[in-house]
Amino acid sequence: MATFAIDADPRLTATDMTRIVELVYRKSGITLHDGKRALVVARLQKRLRALGLPTFAAYVDHVERDATGSEIVALLDAIATNHTYFFREDAHFTFLRTRIAAAHGGAGRPLEIWSAACSTGEEPYSIAITLLGLPSPIEFSILASDLSTRALAAAGAGVYKQSALGDVPRDILRAWFERGLGPQEGLARIAAPVRRCVTFRQLNLLELGELRDSYDVIFCRNVMIYFDRAVQQRVVSALERRLRPGGHLLISHSESLNGVAHSLRWVAPAIYQRGNH
Ligand SMILES: C[S@@+](CC[C@H](N)C(=O)[O-])C[C@H]1O[C@@H](n2cnc3c(N)ncnc32)[C@H](O)[C@@H]1O
Known part of the structure:
Protein backbone atom coordinates (compact mmCIF):
# COMPACT_ATOMS: atom_id res chain seq x y z
CA MET A 1 0.00 0.00 0.00
CA ALA A 80 -21.42 25.08 8.20
CA THR A 81 -22.10 27.36 11.17
CA ASN A 82 -24.42 25.54 13.55
CA HIS A 83 -24.68 28.19 16.26
CA THR A 84 -28.17 28.26 17.79
CA TYR A 85 -29.88 28.34 21.18
CA PHE A 86 -33.21 27.64 22.88
CA PHE A 87 -36.02 30.19 22.37
CA ARG A 88 -33.82 32.27 20.04
CA GLU A 89 -35.78 35.35 18.93
CA ASP A 90 -38.54 34.73 21.47
CA ALA A 91 -41.07 37.02 19.70
CA HIS A 92 -41.55 34.11 17.27
CA PHE A 93 -42.51 31.73 20.08
CA THR A 94 -44.95 34.29 21.50
CA PHE A 95 -46.50 34.65 18.02
CA LEU A 96 -46.71 30.86 17.66
CA ARG A 97 -48.50 30.56 20.99
CA THR A 98 -50.80 33.57 20.93
CA ARG A 99 -51.64 33.86 17.23
CA ILE A 100 -50.94 30.68 15.28
CA ALA A 101 -51.83 27.99 17.84
CA ALA A 102 -54.78 30.02 19.14
CA ALA A 103 -56.23 30.37 15.62
CA HIS A 104 -55.61 26.70 14.78
CA GLY A 105 -57.60 25.39 17.77
CA GLY A 106 -60.75 24.38 15.85
CA ALA A 107 -59.08 23.18 12.62
CA GLY A 108 -59.75 19.50 13.39
CA ARG A 109 -56.27 18.37 12.27
CA PRO A 110 -52.76 18.65 13.69
CA LEU A 111 -50.80 21.87 13.21
CA GLU A 112 -47.90 20.91 10.92
CA ILE A 113 -44.63 22.69 11.45
CA TRP A 114 -41.28 22.48 9.65
CA SER A 115 -38.03 23.72 11.14
CA ALA A 116 -36.08 23.92 7.89
CA ALA A 117 -32.53 24.52 9.17
CA CYS A 118 -32.79 23.05 12.64
CA SER A 119 -29.08 22.69 13.42
CA THR A 120 -28.59 20.87 16.75
CA GLY A 121 -32.29 20.83 17.65
CA GLU A 122 -32.77 23.83 19.92
CA GLU A 123 -35.28 25.44 17.51
CA PRO A 124 -37.67 22.47 16.99
CA TYR A 125 -37.51 21.54 20.70
CA SER A 126 -38.35 25.16 21.62
CA ILE A 127 -41.36 24.92 19.27
CA ALA A 128 -42.45 21.63 20.87
CA ILE A 129 -42.05 22.98 24.42
CA THR A 130 -44.07 26.09 23.49
CA LEU A 131 -46.95 24.00 22.16
CA LEU A 132 -46.84 21.35 24.92
CA GLY A 133 -47.15 24.17 27.46
CA LEU A 134 -50.39 25.60 26.01
CA PRO A 135 -53.25 25.81 28.52
CA SER A 136 -55.52 24.15 25.93
CA PRO A 137 -53.31 21.57 24.20
CA ILE A 138 -53.49 21.17 20.43
CA GLU A 139 -52.29 18.33 18.22
CA PHE A 140 -49.17 19.12 16.25
CA SER A 141 -46.25 17.55 14.43
CA ILE A 142 -42.77 18.94 13.78
CA LEU A 143 -40.42 18.01 10.95
CA ALA A 144 -36.90 19.27 11.66
CA SER A 145 -34.32 19.16 8.90
CA ASP A 146 -30.80 20.30 8.19
CA LEU A 147 -28.03 19.69 5.72
CA SER A 148 -25.54 18.72 8.40
CA THR A 149 -25.60 15.08 9.50
CA ARG A 150 -23.37 15.98 12.45
CA ALA A 151 -25.86 18.62 13.67
CA LEU A 152 -28.75 16.20 13.13
CA ALA A 153 -27.06 13.49 15.19
CA ALA A 154 -26.69 15.95 18.09
CA ALA A 155 -30.29 17.11 17.61
CA GLY A 156 -31.62 13.56 17.78
CA ALA A 157 -29.66 12.84 20.96
CA GLY A 158 -31.11 16.02 22.53
CA VAL A 159 -28.29 16.35 25.07
CA TYR A 160 -27.00 19.85 25.89
CA LYS A 161 -24.49 21.41 28.25
CA GLN A 162 -26.30 22.88 31.24
CA SER A 163 -24.04 25.92 30.90
CA ALA A 164 -25.72 26.63 27.53
CA LEU A 165 -29.18 26.63 29.11
CA GLY A 166 -28.68 29.65 31.38
CA ASP A 167 -31.37 31.69 29.62
CA VAL A 168 -34.00 28.95 29.62
CA PRO A 169 -36.63 29.72 32.29
CA ARG A 170 -36.38 27.49 35.40
CA ASP A 171 -39.93 26.16 35.15
CA ILE A 172 -39.22 24.99 31.58
CA LEU A 173 -35.96 23.36 32.66
CA ARG A 174 -37.77 21.53 35.46
CA ALA A 175 -40.66 20.42 33.25
CA TRP A 176 -38.95 19.43 30.01
CA PHE A 177 -35.27 18.58 30.71
CA GLU A 178 -33.62 15.74 32.63
CA ARG A 179 -30.48 16.61 34.58
CA GLY A 180 -27.48 14.40 33.93
CA LEU A 181 -26.05 12.49 36.90
CA GLY A 182 -22.67 10.83 37.52
CA PRO A 183 -20.73 10.77 34.23
CA GLN A 184 -23.50 12.93 32.68
CA GLU A 185 -23.00 15.68 35.30
CA GLY A 186 -23.17 19.13 33.68
CA LEU A 187 -25.43 17.87 30.87
CA ALA A 188 -29.19 17.98 30.43
CA ARG A 189 -31.35 15.89 28.13
CA ILE A 190 -34.60 16.92 26.49
CA ALA A 191 -37.38 14.85 28.07
CA ALA A 192 -38.83 11.99 26.01
CA PRO A 193 -42.31 13.57 25.52
CA VAL A 194 -40.63 16.55 23.80
CA ARG A 195 -38.28 14.37 21.74
CA ARG A 196 -41.26 12.32 20.53
CA CYS A 197 -42.85 15.45 18.97
CA VAL A 198 -39.99 15.96 16.52
CA THR A 199 -38.99 13.93 13.45
CA PHE A 200 -35.49 14.66 12.13
CA ARG A 201 -34.49 14.29 8.51
CA GLN A 202 -31.57 15.38 6.36
CA LEU A 203 -32.73 17.85 3.71
CA ASN A 204 -30.83 20.33 1.56
CA LEU A 205 -32.76 23.57 1.02
CA LEU A 206 -31.43 23.56 -2.56
CA GLU A 207 -32.87 20.10 -3.25
CA LEU A 208 -36.37 20.05 -1.85
CA GLY A 209 -37.89 18.14 -4.78
CA GLU A 210 -38.52 15.06 -2.62
CA LEU A 211 -40.49 17.05 -0.02
CA ARG A 212 -44.06 16.79 -1.24
CA ASP A 213 -45.85 17.91 1.94
CA SER A 214 -46.96 21.41 2.86
CA TYR A 215 -46.89 23.07 6.27
CA ASP A 216 -48.86 25.51 8.40
CA VAL A 217 -45.68 27.07 9.75
CA ILE A 218 -42.13 27.06 8.37
CA PHE A 219 -39.25 28.27 10.52
CA CYS A 220 -36.30 29.08 8.25
CA ARG A 221 -34.12 31.25 10.43
CA ASN A 222 -30.47 32.26 10.41
CA VAL A 223 -29.54 30.29 7.33
CA MET A 224 -30.43 32.71 4.53
CA ILE A 225 -27.77 35.07 5.87
CA TYR A 226 -25.22 32.65 4.38
CA PHE A 227 -26.90 32.78 0.95
CA ASP A 228 -26.58 35.36 -1.83
CA ARG A 229 -29.71 36.93 -3.36
CA ALA A 230 -30.01 34.29 -6.12
CA VAL A 231 -29.99 31.40 -3.63
CA GLN A 232 -32.33 33.27 -1.25
CA GLN A 233 -34.77 33.65 -4.16
CA ARG A 234 -34.58 29.95 -4.98
CA VAL A 235 -35.09 28.93 -1.34
CA VAL A 236 -37.93 31.39 -0.61
CA SER A 237 -39.81 30.25 -3.75
CA ALA A 238 -39.37 26.60 -2.71
CA LEU A 239 -40.60 27.36 0.84
CA GLU A 240 -43.56 29.38 -0.42
CA ARG A 241 -44.71 26.38 -2.47
CA ARG A 242 -44.65 24.27 0.70
CA LEU A 243 -46.79 26.64 2.78
CA ARG A 244 -50.47 25.83 3.21
CA PRO A 245 -52.94 28.61 2.36
CA GLY A 246 -52.88 30.95 5.38
CA GLY A 247 -49.58 29.40 6.54
CA HIS A 248 -46.73 31.39 8.08
CA LEU A 249 -43.04 31.69 7.16
CA LEU A 250 -40.75 32.80 9.97
CA ILE A 251 -37.31 34.11 9.05
CA SER A 252 -34.71 35.65 11.36
CA HIS A 253 -35.03 39.24 12.58
CA SER A 254 -31.56 39.77 11.12
CA GLU A 255 -32.67 38.57 7.67
CA SER A 256 -34.82 40.29 5.09
CA LEU A 257 -36.86 39.36 2.04
CA ASN A 258 -36.04 42.72 0.42
CA GLY A 259 -35.17 42.14 -3.21
CA VAL A 260 -36.68 38.62 -3.16
CA ALA A 261 -39.84 38.13 -5.24
CA HIS A 262 -42.68 36.41 -3.35
CA SER A 263 -46.41 36.70 -2.82
CA LEU A 264 -46.42 36.51 0.97
CA ARG A 265 -47.94 39.18 3.19
CA TRP A 266 -45.81 40.81 5.91
CA VAL A 267 -47.60 40.29 9.26
CA ALA A 268 -45.01 41.20 11.91
CA PRO A 269 -41.22 41.61 12.01
CA ALA A 270 -39.69 38.51 10.38
CA ILE A 271 -43.13 36.86 9.95
CA TYR A 272 -44.86 36.42 6.57
CA GLN A 273 -48.16 34.76 5.66
CA ARG A 274 -49.46 33.07 2.55
CA GLY A 275 -52.89 34.25 1.35
CA ASN A 276 -55.92 32.01 1.90
CA HIS A 277 -56.03 30.65 -1.65
C1 LIG B 1 -26.93 29.09 12.26
S1 LIG B 1 -27.81 27.60 12.08
C2 LIG B 1 -29.49 28.15 12.38
C3 LIG B 1 -30.23 27.27 13.38
C4 LIG B 1 -31.62 27.75 13.79
N1 LIG B 1 -32.51 27.81 12.64
C5 LIG B 1 -31.55 29.10 14.48
O1 LIG B 1 -32.10 30.07 13.95
O2 LIG B 1 -30.98 29.18 15.55
C6 LIG B 1 -27.77 27.41 10.31
C7 LIG B 1 -28.04 25.98 9.85
O3 LIG B 1 -28.31 25.97 8.46
C8 LIG B 1 -27.83 24.75 7.93
N2 LIG B 1 -27.71 24.88 6.46
C9 LIG B 1 -26.82 25.60 5.74
N3 LIG B 1 -27.03 25.45 4.42
C10 LIG B 1 -28.10 24.61 4.31
C11 LIG B 1 -28.80 24.05 3.20
N4 LIG B 1 -28.46 24.33 1.93
N5 LIG B 1 -29.83 23.22 3.46
C12 LIG B 1 -30.20 22.91 4.73
N6 LIG B 1 -29.56 23.41 5.82
C13 LIG B 1 -28.53 24.25 5.61
C14 LIG B 1 -26.50 24.56 8.64
O4 LIG B 1 -26.09 23.20 8.60
C15 LIG B 1 -26.84 25.06 10.06
O5 LIG B 1 -27.19 24.00 10.91
Whole structure:
Protein backbone atom coordinates (compact mmCIF):
# COMPACT_ATOMS: atom_id res chain seq x y z
CA MET A 1 0.00 0.00 0.00
CA ALA A 2 1.32 3.48 -0.89
CA THR A 3 2.17 5.71 2.04
CA PHE A 4 2.25 9.49 1.89
CA ALA A 5 4.54 11.80 3.76
CA ILE A 6 1.89 14.17 5.08
CA ASP A 7 2.99 17.76 5.40
CA ALA A 8 2.37 18.72 9.04
CA ASP A 9 0.65 21.88 7.88
CA PRO A 10 -0.54 21.68 4.25
CA ARG A 11 -0.95 25.08 2.61
CA LEU A 12 -4.31 26.22 1.23
CA THR A 13 -3.49 27.88 -2.09
CA ALA A 14 -5.71 30.53 -3.73
CA THR A 15 -6.73 27.92 -6.32
CA ASP A 16 -7.68 25.41 -3.60
CA MET A 17 -9.75 28.07 -1.83
CA THR A 18 -11.54 29.02 -5.09
CA ARG A 19 -12.37 25.37 -5.77
CA ILE A 20 -13.69 24.88 -2.22
CA VAL A 21 -15.74 28.11 -2.36
CA GLU A 22 -17.32 26.97 -5.68
CA LEU A 23 -18.01 23.47 -4.40
CA VAL A 24 -19.62 24.70 -1.18
CA TYR A 25 -21.75 27.23 -3.10
CA ARG A 26 -22.89 24.67 -5.68
CA LYS A 27 -23.81 22.04 -3.09
CA SER A 28 -25.27 24.14 -0.25
CA GLY A 29 -25.81 27.69 -1.49
CA ILE A 30 -23.47 28.95 1.26
CA THR A 31 -21.23 31.83 0.18
CA LEU A 32 -17.85 31.39 1.87
CA HIS A 33 -16.06 34.73 2.08
CA ASP A 34 -12.29 34.98 1.98
CA GLY A 35 -12.43 35.87 5.69
CA LYS A 36 -13.30 32.19 6.26
CA ARG A 37 -9.86 30.97 5.11
CA ALA A 38 -8.68 30.25 8.63
CA LEU A 39 -11.87 28.31 9.36
CA VAL A 40 -11.52 26.29 6.15
CA VAL A 41 -7.90 25.43 6.96
CA ALA A 42 -8.61 24.52 10.58
CA ARG A 43 -11.66 22.39 9.87
CA LEU A 44 -10.59 20.69 6.65
CA GLN A 45 -7.11 19.81 7.90
CA LYS A 46 -8.81 17.26 10.13
CA ARG A 47 -10.46 15.67 7.07
CA LEU A 48 -7.11 15.60 5.21
CA ARG A 49 -5.50 13.82 8.14
CA ALA A 50 -8.38 11.37 8.55
CA LEU A 51 -8.15 10.45 4.85
CA GLY A 52 -4.33 10.47 4.70
CA LEU A 53 -4.29 13.09 1.92
CA PRO A 54 -1.19 15.30 1.53
CA THR A 55 -2.69 18.52 0.10
CA PHE A 56 -5.94 20.46 -0.12
CA ALA A 57 -5.86 19.97 -3.90
CA ALA A 58 -5.84 16.18 -3.37
CA TYR A 59 -8.72 16.61 -0.93
CA VAL A 60 -10.88 18.59 -3.39
CA ASP A 61 -10.12 15.97 -6.11
CA HIS A 62 -11.23 13.31 -3.65
CA VAL A 63 -14.52 15.12 -2.87
CA GLU A 64 -15.27 15.61 -6.55
CA ARG A 65 -14.56 11.96 -7.38
CA ASP A 66 -16.46 10.51 -4.42
CA ALA A 67 -19.49 8.86 -6.04
CA THR A 68 -21.05 7.99 -2.65
CA GLY A 69 -21.52 11.70 -1.85
CA SER A 70 -20.45 11.10 1.74
CA GLU A 71 -17.33 13.31 1.59
CA ILE A 72 -19.24 16.37 0.39
CA VAL A 73 -21.54 15.87 3.40
CA ALA A 74 -18.45 15.72 5.66
CA LEU A 75 -17.05 18.86 4.00
CA LEU A 76 -20.28 20.81 4.47
CA ASP A 77 -20.54 19.48 8.05
CA ALA A 78 -17.08 20.89 8.69
CA ILE A 79 -17.83 24.28 7.14
CA ALA A 80 -21.42 25.08 8.20
CA THR A 81 -22.10 27.36 11.17
CA ASN A 82 -24.42 25.54 13.55
CA HIS A 83 -24.68 28.19 16.26
CA THR A 84 -28.17 28.26 17.79
CA TYR A 85 -29.88 28.34 21.18
CA PHE A 86 -33.21 27.64 22.88
CA PHE A 87 -36.02 30.19 22.37
CA ARG A 88 -33.82 32.27 20.04
CA GLU A 89 -35.78 35.35 18.93
CA ASP A 90 -38.54 34.73 21.47
CA ALA A 91 -41.07 37.02 19.70
CA HIS A 92 -41.55 34.11 17.27
CA PHE A 93 -42.51 31.73 20.08
CA THR A 94 -44.95 34.29 21.50
CA PHE A 95 -46.50 34.65 18.02
CA LEU A 96 -46.71 30.86 17.66
CA ARG A 97 -48.50 30.56 20.99
CA THR A 98 -50.80 33.57 20.93
CA ARG A 99 -51.64 33.86 17.23
CA ILE A 100 -50.94 30.68 15.28
CA ALA A 101 -51.83 27.99 17.84
CA ALA A 102 -54.78 30.02 19.14
CA ALA A 103 -56.23 30.37 15.62
CA HIS A 104 -55.61 26.70 14.78
CA GLY A 105 -57.60 25.39 17.77
CA GLY A 106 -60.75 24.38 15.85
CA ALA A 107 -59.08 23.18 12.62
CA GLY A 108 -59.75 19.50 13.39
CA ARG A 109 -56.27 18.37 12.27
CA PRO A 110 -52.76 18.65 13.69
CA LEU A 111 -50.80 21.87 13.21
CA GLU A 112 -47.90 20.91 10.92
CA ILE A 113 -44.63 22.69 11.45
CA TRP A 114 -41.28 22.48 9.65
CA SER A 115 -38.03 23.72 11.14
CA ALA A 116 -36.08 23.92 7.89
CA ALA A 117 -32.53 24.52 9.17
CA CYS A 118 -32.79 23.05 12.64
CA SER A 119 -29.08 22.69 13.42
CA THR A 120 -28.59 20.87 16.75
CA GLY A 121 -32.29 20.83 17.65
CA GLU A 122 -32.77 23.83 19.92
CA GLU A 123 -35.28 25.44 17.51
CA PRO A 124 -37.67 22.47 16.99
CA TYR A 125 -37.51 21.54 20.70
CA SER A 126 -38.35 25.16 21.62
CA ILE A 127 -41.36 24.92 19.27
CA ALA A 128 -42.45 21.63 20.87
CA ILE A 129 -42.05 22.98 24.42
CA THR A 130 -44.07 26.09 23.49
CA LEU A 131 -46.95 24.00 22.16
CA LEU A 132 -46.84 21.35 24.92
CA GLY A 133 -47.15 24.17 27.46
CA LEU A 134 -50.39 25.60 26.01
CA PRO A 135 -53.25 25.81 28.52
CA SER A 136 -55.52 24.15 25.93
CA PRO A 137 -53.31 21.57 24.20
CA ILE A 138 -53.49 21.17 20.43
CA GLU A 139 -52.29 18.33 18.22
CA PHE A 140 -49.17 19.12 16.25
CA SER A 141 -46.25 17.55 14.43
CA ILE A 142 -42.77 18.94 13.78
CA LEU A 143 -40.42 18.01 10.95
CA ALA A 144 -36.90 19.27 11.66
CA SER A 145 -34.32 19.16 8.90
CA ASP A 146 -30.80 20.30 8.19
CA LEU A 147 -28.03 19.69 5.72
CA SER A 148 -25.54 18.72 8.40
CA THR A 149 -25.60 15.08 9.50
CA ARG A 150 -23.37 15.98 12.45
CA ALA A 151 -25.86 18.62 13.67
CA LEU A 152 -28.75 16.20 13.13
CA ALA A 153 -27.06 13.49 15.19
CA ALA A 154 -26.69 15.95 18.09
CA ALA A 155 -30.29 17.11 17.61
CA GLY A 156 -31.62 13.56 17.78
CA ALA A 157 -29.66 12.84 20.96
CA GLY A 158 -31.11 16.02 22.53
CA VAL A 159 -28.29 16.35 25.07
CA TYR A 160 -27.00 19.85 25.89
CA LYS A 161 -24.49 21.41 28.25
CA GLN A 162 -26.30 22.88 31.24
CA SER A 163 -24.04 25.92 30.90
CA ALA A 164 -25.72 26.63 27.53
CA LEU A 165 -29.18 26.63 29.11
CA GLY A 166 -28.68 29.65 31.38
CA ASP A 167 -31.37 31.69 29.62
CA VAL A 168 -34.00 28.95 29.62
CA PRO A 169 -36.63 29.72 32.29
CA ARG A 170 -36.38 27.49 35.40
CA ASP A 171 -39.93 26.16 35.15
CA ILE A 172 -39.22 24.99 31.58
CA LEU A 173 -35.96 23.36 32.66
CA ARG A 174 -37.77 21.53 35.46
CA ALA A 175 -40.66 20.42 33.25
CA TRP A 176 -38.95 19.43 30.01
CA PHE A 177 -35.27 18.58 30.71
CA GLU A 178 -33.62 15.74 32.63
CA ARG A 179 -30.48 16.61 34.58
CA GLY A 180 -27.48 14.40 33.93
CA LEU A 181 -26.05 12.49 36.90
CA GLY A 182 -22.67 10.83 37.52
CA PRO A 183 -20.73 10.77 34.23
CA GLN A 184 -23.50 12.93 32.68
CA GLU A 185 -23.00 15.68 35.30
CA GLY A 186 -23.17 19.13 33.68
CA LEU A 187 -25.43 17.87 30.87
CA ALA A 188 -29.19 17.98 30.43
CA ARG A 189 -31.35 15.89 28.13
CA ILE A 190 -34.60 16.92 26.49
CA ALA A 191 -37.38 14.85 28.07
CA ALA A 192 -38.83 11.99 26.01
CA PRO A 193 -42.31 13.57 25.52
CA VAL A 194 -40.63 16.55 23.80
CA ARG A 195 -38.28 14.37 21.74
CA ARG A 196 -41.26 12.32 20.53
CA CYS A 197 -42.85 15.45 18.97
CA VAL A 198 -39.99 15.96 16.52
CA THR A 199 -38.99 13.93 13.45
CA PHE A 200 -35.49 14.66 12.13
CA ARG A 201 -34.49 14.29 8.51
CA GLN A 202 -31.57 15.38 6.36
CA LEU A 203 -32.73 17.85 3.71
CA ASN A 204 -30.83 20.33 1.56
CA LEU A 205 -32.76 23.57 1.02
CA LEU A 206 -31.43 23.56 -2.56
CA GLU A 207 -32.87 20.10 -3.25
CA LEU A 208 -36.37 20.05 -1.85
CA GLY A 209 -37.89 18.14 -4.78
CA GLU A 210 -38.52 15.06 -2.62
CA LEU A 211 -40.49 17.05 -0.02
CA ARG A 212 -44.06 16.79 -1.24
CA ASP A 213 -45.85 17.91 1.94
CA SER A 214 -46.96 21.41 2.86
CA TYR A 215 -46.89 23.07 6.27
CA ASP A 216 -48.86 25.51 8.40
CA VAL A 217 -45.68 27.07 9.75
CA ILE A 218 -42.13 27.06 8.37
CA PHE A 219 -39.25 28.27 10.52
CA CYS A 220 -36.30 29.08 8.25
CA ARG A 221 -34.12 31.25 10.43
CA ASN A 222 -30.47 32.26 10.41
CA VAL A 223 -29.54 30.29 7.33
CA MET A 224 -30.43 32.71 4.53
CA ILE A 225 -27.77 35.07 5.87
CA TYR A 226 -25.22 32.65 4.38
CA PHE A 227 -26.90 32.78 0.95
CA ASP A 228 -26.58 35.36 -1.83
CA ARG A 229 -29.71 36.93 -3.36
CA ALA A 230 -30.01 34.29 -6.12
CA VAL A 231 -29.99 31.40 -3.63
CA GLN A 232 -32.33 33.27 -1.25
CA GLN A 233 -34.77 33.65 -4.16
CA ARG A 234 -34.58 29.95 -4.98
CA VAL A 235 -35.09 28.93 -1.34
CA VAL A 236 -37.93 31.39 -0.61
CA SER A 237 -39.81 30.25 -3.75
CA ALA A 238 -39.37 26.60 -2.71
CA LEU A 239 -40.60 27.36 0.84
CA GLU A 240 -43.56 29.38 -0.42
CA ARG A 241 -44.71 26.38 -2.47
CA ARG A 242 -44.65 24.27 0.70
CA LEU A 243 -46.79 26.64 2.78
CA ARG A 244 -50.47 25.83 3.21
CA PRO A 245 -52.94 28.61 2.36
CA GLY A 246 -52.88 30.95 5.38
CA GLY A 247 -49.58 29.40 6.54
CA HIS A 248 -46.73 31.39 8.08
CA LEU A 249 -43.04 31.69 7.16
CA LEU A 250 -40.75 32.80 9.97
CA ILE A 251 -37.31 34.11 9.05
CA SER A 252 -34.71 35.65 11.36
CA HIS A 253 -35.03 39.24 12.58
CA SER A 254 -31.56 39.77 11.12
CA GLU A 255 -32.67 38.57 7.67
CA SER A 256 -34.82 40.29 5.09
CA LEU A 257 -36.86 39.36 2.04
CA ASN A 258 -36.04 42.72 0.42
CA GLY A 259 -35.17 42.14 -3.21
CA VAL A 260 -36.68 38.62 -3.16
CA ALA A 261 -39.84 38.13 -5.24
CA HIS A 262 -42.68 36.41 -3.35
CA SER A 263 -46.41 36.70 -2.82
CA LEU A 264 -46.42 36.51 0.97
CA ARG A 265 -47.94 39.18 3.19
CA TRP A 266 -45.81 40.81 5.91
CA VAL A 267 -47.60 40.29 9.26
CA ALA A 268 -45.01 41.20 11.91
CA PRO A 269 -41.22 41.61 12.01
CA ALA A 270 -39.69 38.51 10.38
CA ILE A 271 -43.13 36.86 9.95
CA TYR A 272 -44.86 36.42 6.57
CA GLN A 273 -48.16 34.76 5.66
CA ARG A 274 -49.46 33.07 2.55
CA GLY A 275 -52.89 34.25 1.35
CA ASN A 276 -55.92 32.01 1.90
CA HIS A 277 -56.03 30.65 -1.65
C1 LIG B 1 -26.93 29.09 12.26
S1 LIG B 1 -27.81 27.60 12.08
C2 LIG B 1 -29.49 28.15 12.38
C3 LIG B 1 -30.23 27.27 13.38
C4 LIG B 1 -31.62 27.75 13.79
N1 LIG B 1 -32.51 27.81 12.64
C5 LIG B 1 -31.55 29.10 14.48
O1 LIG B 1 -32.10 30.07 13.95
O2 LIG B 1 -30.98 29.18 15.55
C6 LIG B 1 -27.77 27.41 10.31
C7 LIG B 1 -28.04 25.98 9.85
O3 LIG B 1 -28.31 25.97 8.46
C8 LIG B 1 -27.83 24.75 7.93
N2 LIG B 1 -27.71 24.88 6.46
C9 LIG B 1 -26.82 25.60 5.74
N3 LIG B 1 -27.03 25.45 4.42
C10 LIG B 1 -28.10 24.61 4.31
C11 LIG B 1 -28.80 24.05 3.20
N4 LIG B 1 -28.46 24.33 1.93
N5 LIG B 1 -29.83 23.22 3.46
C12 LIG B 1 -30.20 22.91 4.73
N6 LIG B 1 -29.56 23.41 5.82
C13 LIG B 1 -28.53 24.25 5.61
C14 LIG B 1 -26.50 24.56 8.64
O4 LIG B 1 -26.09 23.20 8.60
C15 LIG B 1 -26.84 25.06 10.06
O5 LIG B 1 -27.19 24.00 10.91
